[in-house]
Amino acid sequence: MKIDERHLVQLAAVVQSGSVTEGATMLGLSQPAVSRTLAMLEKRLGEPLFIKGRRPLQPTPLGRALADHGQAVLTASRKASALVEGFRHGRTGLVRVGGTPFFMDALISGMIAGFQNALPEVRIEQSYGYLTELRAAIIADRIDLAICPIDVLDEGSGMHFQELLPGRNVVACRVTHPLLLKRKLAGPELLDYPWIAPPPGSPLLSDLRSLVLSLGATETKIRYAGGSLTSAINYMKASDALTILPHSVVFAYRNDKAITALPVHIPHPERALGLLRRTGDPSAPAIEAFAAYIRKSFENLRHLIKRHEQSVVWGI
Missing domain, CATH: 1.10.10.10 (Winged helix-like DNA-binding domain superfamily/Winged helix DNA-binding domain)
Known part of the structure; x- marks a missing residue:
């Protein structure tokens, strides 16, 4: 019946x-x-x-x-x-976000926690990658959006990029590094110290190569490679090693008083950190809510990061 x-x-x-x-x-x-x-x-x-x-x-x-x-x-x-x-209303759902490792670990992970404190029923799936991998993941519908630095986005790529923060990389070191005691830092002195290699495929690695070439050398002393952001910072804290980091990452660790940046210009193309997604794709409300939260978080940080750059990096 x-x-x-x-x-x-x-x-x-x-x-x-x-x-x-x-x-x-x-x-x-x-x-x-x-x-x-x-x-x-x-x-x-x-x-x-x-x-x-x-x-x-x-x-x-x-x-x-x-x-x-x-x-x-x-x-x-x-x-x-x-x-x-x-x-x-964007209070439930799934957001699949990918991003470059150091940015995700230093900045975005904390923002994800803040977002989920407000909207605990939204699930976040995070993955790592660089621009080529992230763009392929978006096209294949493995992620909904990416947070990464970009210098040039090809016209007709089918992607939309929204800037969150100007992309500036710096030479990072521990706060008691001997180079910080010099009244005037000569660029070639950087080559006297060991370096931590940025991850393969990262714009940081390209910027390290550009810096070395600008100093009239073809290579530098790479003593440590393949580590995560946490391991690189811990290595710097216990040594005189240098590395290339996004300035925003150095800013994120400012309260730890463990690492800082040297007043050295790194020749690199103009780039920006931002949100990358496919053009015209309809998004679930939870994805839109997450993107809006990330944009707002960076709006609140933008002037603080700029002020930190002026005072810590350039001493203005």
Whole structure:
């Protein structure tokens, strides 16, 4: 015997409230309509659903069992409605974001935590990569958006890039590095110290090569390679090694008072950190909410990072 789930839901509402009138009100139905449903269901089953003469209404064992099934349907329906409402307003859903490792670890991970403090039902899936990999992941629909530095975005690439922060890389070192004691730093002195190699494929590695060439050399002393951001910082804290880092990453670690930047200009193309996504793609509200949160977070940081650059890097 097939029973209409809507009839079970009405039965559950009446059992829960103890009254046909209140059960009907709970579901937004009329009392006569619910009464007809219950009468029709009893006739079809050939069994009573409520004990006669009891007020408030008391279900029979069969009525209680069927009401339990109806309650499960009602609960699932309400959860589905809440899910749809949350999705429409960006309070639920999935955001798949990729980005360059050092930026993600130093800046974006904390922003993700802040976003989820406000919207805990939105799930974030984070991955790492550089521009070529991230663009391919967006095209293949493996990620929804990327946060990465870009110098040139090919026209007709099908990608939209929104700048978050000017991209500036610096020579980083520990706060007690001997080069910080010099009144005037000569560029070639950088080659006297060991270096930490930035990750392969990173713009940081290209900038290190450009710096070395600008100092009239073809190579420098690479003593450590392949580490994460945390390992590179810990290595610098315990040595005189230098490395190339985004200035915003040095800024993110300013309160630790462990690393800083040398007042050295690195020849590199003009680039910016920003949000990369496919042009014209419809996005889920949660993705839009996340992108808006990241943009707002960088708006709040932008002037602080600029001030830090002027005072710490250039001493202005």
